[in-house]
Each structure stands twice: as structure tokens, then as C-alpha cells.
Amino acid sequence: MSEFSSTSTLFETRYSAGAEEFVLVEFDEEMSLETNLLVQRVVTDVESSGIDGVLDVCPANVSYLVRYDPDVISYTVLVNDLKKAEARSRAKGFASFDTRIVDIPVLFNDPWTHEVLMKFRDRVQDPDSTDLEYLSRVNGFADTEGFIESLTSTPSLASMTGFVPGIVWSYQMVPKKRQLQGPKYLRPRTETPDRAFALGGAFPAIYPTPSVGGYPIFGRAAAPVYDPDQRLPDFRDRTELVQLGTICNYRPIARDEYDEIGRAVSNGTYRYLIKHIRFEPAELIADPDEYNRNLIEVLYK
Secondary structure, eight states: OOSSOOOOOSSOOEEEEETTTEEEEEOOSSOOHHHHHHHHHHHHHHHHHTOTTEEEEEEOSSEEEEEEOTTTSOHHHHHHHHHHHHHHHHHHOSOOEEEEEEEEEEEETOHHHHHHHGGGGGGSSOTTSOHHHHHHHHTTOSSHHHHHHHHHSSOEEEEEEOSSTTOEEEEESSOGGGOOOBOOOSSOBSOOOTTEEEEEBTEEEEOOSSOOBOSOEEEEESSOSBOTTOOSGGGSSOSBSOOTTOEEEEEEOOHHHHHHHHHHHHTTOOOOOEEEEEEOHHHHHHOHHHHHHHHHHHHHO
């Protein structure tokens, strides 16, 4: 039997009005991979349905927000249409879709994030530990190497984008009880390096630009995940590396590879390793370990 459970029906979907031009649709109060896959199915259905008056659809981890024109469609009619989209999406089950799997090299325990995190030890739960040491301990690992291995041994699904351009929340493609957790800072930092790798709650994320932040940081991506000038070849058609539904494989690297990638980024020649795949959620749900192994083989063969 799969360690995953079917999408919960115990939580009744909540449709809420936001001012006069928004509808917030919430499927659950807790994150799960199954619920996020439902969000993605419903959002795809809504966007493809061409509902008159819908101006924008913004998906999140367990919810989505619709902006609409109340002069074209009423709240009541729109909610009825959204409920139909939900019913269709639930009936489809774990539908497959085309996406990309991306190799994202990360230097863990790097000097840049270490320098910053040490400035803010008065804002964390354990001032005597680094962020990496603290996360390793609270997740039950005897050392930091075990924590990094667990975090990077399975791919993560991009489950939400925002709140600044280029930032993506991802979610490990394992059952909920195996998800790692990163308690956020008690008070946010006023400084975070660009490309800092973090874990907040159950969500690995990379800060695309220098910013404030409350996620524990303990690594740095070797190359940009956001390129507004579109200098690098992988950003010619888009400014963000990862979109909703992209599968991210965070790969630990040594300092020499980090520096080599940095030189390729500087001269504008760096290319991410990216494979286009047909993602089969039902196969992942049935046997996550085998499915993830196959994904990794596809990426690196």
C-alpha cells in the first residue's frame, strides 16, 4: 500500500470573497503533495475554460486566488463555475502532465550564507548552532551530512511561486510523514544573499535576489534562478528558471565545481541540465522511491 493518502475530502473546500473582485479558493489548511496536485489541476482547468470575466488566476500551495471583473460576471456565477472546475479535476484523479526536471547545483555550508546567518543568532531558536546544525538536529539527524543527504536524495515539485520574481517554493516528492521541516526565524533577517538556499516549513527555496528573509539558510545555488536581463541561454524565453510544476533536483557540489559554474555564468555560457518529461503523479503516489529513482536516471543519463 502506498504511503500517500488520497486527497482529503474531510476539509470542505472554502470559497471566500475578497473585496469586490477576488475569490479565494482553499482546499485544505495543511500542505500535502496530493492537495497541491489538485490545485494545479483545477487552475489548469479554470485557465483553459475561458470563463468570461476572469482576469487572472494565481495558484498557491493549497489554494488559489481568482481576480475577476464584477461588471462581466457575478460572484455567485463565478463560484458556481469554479466548483464545476473542481468537480472535473477531482474526477480526473492524478492526471499526468508535461513538465521539466532541472538539475540545480548547490554549495552547502558555503561562506556567504554562513557569514550572514551568524549576524542574526539573536533571532533564532538556538543561538549556539548554525542554521544547518539546528535543522539537522530538529529533524533527527546525528550530523549535517545526513540532513543534506535526505534533503537532496529525492526531487522536489515546484508548488508555488511569488512573493518576489523568481522565488519558488518546492515540496519534496515523498509522503508527508517523511517531509523535512525548517522552523522559521523568530524574527526575520534584514539581509539574505542572492541565491541563498533555504528550508522554511516543508519548502526548500532559493532566494533569487538579496532580500530580507525568515527561512533558515545553509547553502548557495551556483547559478542564478532568476535572470531579468536574460543573459544566460536558459533564460532566453523566460526570466525565471522554475515555474509551477517544474521538478527540481537540488544537487550538492564541492567548491571547485561551484567556482567553475561561476566562471561559466560570468562569461554567459552556463547551461542548466534540463530534461523534458511526462510527469505521472499516479506512479509517484504508488511507489515514490522507485519513481524518484527513475526520474534521477532520466535526468543524468
